[in-house]
Amino acid sequence: MTAQDAILRACHHDTGNPCELDMGHGEKLNVCANCWNASVYARLEERKKQLAEHWRKYVWEQKKAMDEVGAFVGQRVQYFCRSMLGLGGITITGRIVTNRNGVGVVRMDQIVDGKREAAWNKAWREVQS
16 A cells, blocks of 8 residues: 555545545545645655666666776767668767766767757767777
């Protein structure tokens, strides 16, 4: 049972205008506005913790992958995009930076397909001067 469910099921406040909630499987509850608001904030806190754990694992796995190929934050990189026809293509250049979640992304020198940043992967290679 989530924190939100626990708060909603524990509400037995006698207010003049309760809200009726459908909890699923035919279960209906009458809750006050204060308990509803508290349950929403509890759900948001649980989700925030869940996402923080997800990004922590993602950053750790990405760090391992970057170490394998010798990539690091601040490095100039390039990526060759082949043409759909198989004849030639374009080379995209950029710099590895971190976003607000600590994930390594490539900030490209030019806008490509309307985007300024791209996800980093092992196909990005160091720019040879």
